[in-house]
Amino acid sequence: MKIYNTLTKKKEEFIPIDENELKIYVCGPTVYNYFHIGNARPFVVFDTLRRYLTYRGKNVKFVQNFTDVDDKIINKAREEGTSAHEISEKYIEEYYKDAKALNIDKATVHPKVTENIDEIINFIKSLIEKGNAYEVDGDVYFSTRSFNDYGKLSKQNIEDLEAGARIEVGEKKQDPLDFALWKAQKSSDEPAWESPWGKGRPGWHIECSVMSTKYLGETIDIHAGGQDLTFPHHENEIAQTEAQTGKPFANYWMHNGYITIDNEKMSKSKGNFFTVREILKEYDGEVIRFFLLSGHYRNPINFSRELMDQAKNALSRIRNAKNNLIHLVENSSGSISEEEIQSFKSLEKYREKFISAMDDDLNTADAISAIFELIKDINTKTIKGSTKEFAEKCLSLLDELTGVLGILRETSKEDDAIDDEIQKLVEERQAARKEKNFARADEIRDILREKGITLEDTPQGVRIIYKNKELV
Template sequence: MQLFNTLSRSKETFTPLTEGRVNMYVCGITAYDYCHIGHARSAVVFDVMVRYLRSKGLEVRFARNFTDVDDKIIKRANEENSTSEAVSEKYIAAFYEDMDRLNILRADLEPKATQYIGEMITLAKHLIDTGHAYATPSGDVYFRVRSFAPYGKLSGRNLEELQAGARVAPGEEKEDPLDFALWKGAKPGEPTWDSPWGPGRPGWHLECSAMSEDLLGLPLDIHGGGQDLVFPHHENEIAQTEAASGKEFSRFWVHNGFVQINSEKMSKSLGNFVTIRDIFGYCLPEVLRYFLITSHYRSPLDYSTEALDEAEKGIRRVYAALAQTEDVLAGTKWSPAAAPKELTGELTDLESGFFQAMEDDLNTAAALGHLFGMVRLAGRVMEDKGLRKSIGGKEILERIQANFAEYASILGVFDTAPAEFLTTLRDKKAARKGIDASKVEGLLVARQEARKNKDFAESDRIRDELASMGVEVKDTPAGAVWDVA
């Protein structure tokens, strides 16, 4: 498998250090607010990566942390007249709710920073003992950036350019503006722990170095996160871990691209900040997940409701084809004709295309293209009167159905029963457009009654009323079904 490594700025062949086993660590959330679409993207990207590696028979040990002590959490706790602990607990619970609905598998290891204070203190002490860090009179500990020669290797920045932009904030006792905090001495109103430098709390970067080494060992096979973490967070993690251990921290560094909102950078100040919950108010969680894999994970992703609508149409097409496939397979008497060779050959190409795309730096966008090829192929089989009743056609449809079950477990979409998905989607669209589903059902019963009584004027009137509400009615052998136009 080819995987883009931020460290080498190129695609490399990914093989785990220990055959058959992958150690993977992804930086999790700072639990001070509801998760936004950027978190959703990162979660889905690495969830697909874990699922795909497992589908290849690799045993993946996956750790994702929670930052539960941090400036932002403390600020939020003070604003809400609460404690850091209560704030982080609340937003970790919200994280699980959102991620479960997005069909994100739980990580094997989900450490919280506050569970690793002892390990962080040990690491900071070791860095002081080896000359890579120093304590200040007020009880802060800083990493001495110039003591670690490769600093900047991940982000491609050099010290001179960083020096030019670095400032020492008032009250900081840094030797060098480049240095970053490993430990922060106690300030009033903050949670603190005892340390050799007096009471205080860890700096943000330290936790990932301490937890990943403790839980997974060095080197990691894959360290991941959003692109915004490359600098300074991951650069600092590398400095801490490699300076302390003398070992390589991670063999692969994988970063997902940004999410833009209507082509603008998402930020709270621009007011274009979208939480996962906001989006679930608009579309089904599975539609959001599908939308997030429609572009390659390293590309910027442009979020808009129009883009969600497009994704919704796309996934609906897949489910409609799967539902129709189910119906055809359930209700057909088969004639003993084989499928034309070119059709089975086309299907084989699409199947290998899916895996080639996934092997090529997890290109889900291209992989989905092959799935749509299968949807079209199923459509061609079902539209062909002869083929749809032949054993050959049946074999193609069954193969496509089985493929989708396999891809569903890798992509985490297409795993709902087709009829259920279509009904749920219809109800979501109805709610979005203010259509009262129970009123529609009532009108359909009245229409049925009118038709039974041969009152065609009334049944036509009801049909027009439904149409004016934006409801489409289709009569099937099983009765009338409705959808939102």
């Protein structure tokens, strides 16, 4: 597999540190609200990376943190007249609900910052001892110039960074480029822990360094997140971690592209800021997931109602292919024929196409194209029916590939409701035809046609075809 490494700015062959256990760290949410569509993209993309590596036989240790102490959480608690702990715990639970709707698997470990304070304090103490950090009135800062390779991830040199840096009011750091490792408590309602520098809490960047090294070791295979985290967050992580360990922090850095809303940057002030929870009121979670995987993860992606409807219709076509195969399995019989054995062998080329796409820097767009080619070919081969075993093998192959992408894991509630209603109409039409009540049968046919549904009589029974789900 080849991965585009942000550190080297090129695609590289992925060579794990240990073939028996791949180590991946993905920056998780700051839990003060429901996560938005921009947050969802790295969660879905790197969940898919993990699924694919697992599919290829790898054992993946996947760590995604929760930032459960932060200024945003403190401000939210003040607004709602509650504690920062209550806010963070509430939105961790809400994260799990929305992640489940998007078929995002739980990480191997979901560490919280508040559960790792002792380790963070010890890490900072080590940086001070090594001369890479210093304390001023209860605050501790990382000395950026003490790390010679600063800027190597974002490809920014220290002189350019210096030109744009400044010291904020109230900050006591020695250099505008330095960043906080520990923040002294400023008011009694702020979460704070005892430390050698007085009561306070960790800075944002140090948290991920500590949790990554604690759960995955000093050097990991892949560190991933959104493009917006490249600088300063990931740059600062590299500086403090490599200063502390003297070893490379991560061998591969992966970053997904931005999401725009109707071709504009997402922003609360523009009124185009959408949480996944809001989008789920209108679209199934798998539609959101499919949309996020429909373009290459490094490219920008535009979120709009039109594109979401396209994703919904495309996913429906794949769902319909699965439903047709289930119908065949349930209504056919017999072992696979010699002709079908050869037919199935010809279908296996789509697995190779799928793998080739995913091996090329996780190209989910081309992988989805391979799935559509597969279902087109399956439809051609089963249009006049098939044996039960052939249908089962086709269904298994389709499930195999869609499972890697985390789609078609369950029928949507919307589809369930529609299918119940349609099934009743189909059964009523069948009864009307038996009774030679052709006027009623034609009336039902017209009702179904208005809903975008046609019926096809096959040797295995009536096949329901949805207009927006039809196979190409």
